[in-house]
Amino acid sequence: MQISELSRATGLPVATVKFYIREGMLPRGTALGATRADYGVSHVERLRLIGALTQVAGLPLARVRDILAAIDEPGPVPVDAIGRAIGALPPYVEPDGDLSRARAAIDQLGLVYDERFTAVAQLDAAIRGVEAAGLPWDGATLDRYGAAMKQVAIDEVAPVADMTTPDAVAYAVLGTALYEPVMLALRRLAHQARMVRGGSA
């Protein structure tokens, strides 16, 4: 298809499509002459992914670029490519060297401790926040969230087994970012239902 058709198929202005090409985020089409190029399904899919990351997930362009790099050059270890892409998602935490709280939690739950994975520093910062606010933080509290998230993760990760690495990275990033607000809204609604019904919900 021509660029005008690509624009219609994705709902993005031609100028925006050209911008992503210039920025190296969208591959050039196959040249059909000096001023015309042919675009395919892969271009439509790439633009949909960029749109979901910028408009739905609200990521800044620099972070989207990091994610596209992990998709386009995943390297030999899929879980590492996924880890790099997930690292482009908020919250953006400055690790300050002490990750002891996260390490203890990861050990207790039998998860994987790898400092390159940004969720380690995110977890450490989150635990410090809980402690700073004077909220309970103990083994039972950790188990409450750990058990729920392990259960959720089983179904979330299952489809990845049948995907190519680029597709797995895209799915992991979108799924991580976009089911998150669903889960958090449901948590608040579950609280409310229990309080309204006195514990029977």
Place this chain on the structure above:
Amino acid sequence: MQISELSRATGLPVATVKFYIREGMLPRGTALGATRADYGVSHVERLRLIGALTQVAGLPLARVRDILAAIDEPGPVPVDAIGRAIGALPPYVEPDGDLSRARAAIDQLGLVYDERFTAVAQLDAAIRGVEAAGLPWDGATLDRYGAAMKQVAIDEVAPVADMTTPDAVAYAVLGTALYEPVMLALRRLAHQARMVRGGSA
């Protein structure tokens, strides 16, 4: 205690304490003369709450004020006061009238549909985001998150039964805001562990 001791006890500069008093967020102390006042444990606790909401949860001052109003004037129905306070937490979603996706999800899970509760519009927006990105959205996907969040909510809500309404509002707001990033980091770590271990984590 005097204002200088209150400052030391909370780690906040005297000027900041005075600012919160001027803004009506911290009650004045009991006057001991023209220029001195006595502050008590309730002042320390209020400043800790303000600190947790502004510095740990990162809320803007206007939202903290809404939460303090729900604590100070909870009204006759505790769950309504909690709902108003929770409504001051992000994400800030503009409801556009169509809440049909949230209503269907709430019905399926047997939760409570009340449009005043901001999590309803948050859920609807979150589901639209999932759909816009082309991710799966069906009854099984909803159950995955609904079951996990109902389970988590049981333990989270339990302590509220023994609290005064103001304490329950403060606990609900802090717990909602500050366990959230713990849970989300654990979700990412649970994904990673399953991928690293090929499904055995």
